[in-house]
Amino acid sequence: MVSLVRRDGPDLSARQLAVFLTCYLQEEGHTVRGLASELNVSKPAITRALDRLGELDLARRKVDPLDRRSVLVQRTLKGAAYLREIRSIMGEAAPTARKEGSEERAPRAGRRAA
Template sequence: MAVKMTGDELVEVLRDTVVALVRRDGPDLSARQLGVFLTAYLAEGPHTVRGLAASLNVSKPAITRALDRLGELDLTRRKTDPQDRRSVLVQRTAKGTSLLRDMSTIMGEAVAMPQGTATVEAANSENKARHAV
């Protein structure tokens, strides 16, 4: 059964999620990078720079910059389209899939804890434990 949340509650979940992501070890993503990442992972592909730009209604250079950063972090990779060598496809990676799974967990905890503070602390504890191994 779907949980009906108010706009304020949804914003709280977003805040908790972003704060937990920012507090994780390592670099965090800008809003644009996160938008490109989530679109590449959640929307049906295949994805191209042109397609992502159209989907997000931003310029192709903005998508290229976001993909450059996502590639540096091994969250996406680019591959020449074998059907059309002029086109470049955006591919998912194992590290990106792991980040998406972590984000889903963080958001689930934020939904379960409307006050939010416990969610951020739980994410920090989980992240520290994962990096201690």
């Protein structure tokens, strides 16, 4: 997560990142109402997150042609590229995290194992 913040590019809040990842990692079509329900936050909170994602061209909203009261969330090419970048950063961090985790579990020199 630190790498995401330090690099050049969009800086998303936890809520914005949750909305983004929900839209990109789950195949189904997403609506503001559905995202609010799934993430257990208010519709205005989802709207604010989508406003920011829209400013960054990471997602866009479109009126549902079958139900004009409903708003669909669509993926963008820039959003797909951002997801690839997140996956790359997380993939690079995973071996380091596993190594640090195993060092914490290993008995330290000079200590007797119980």
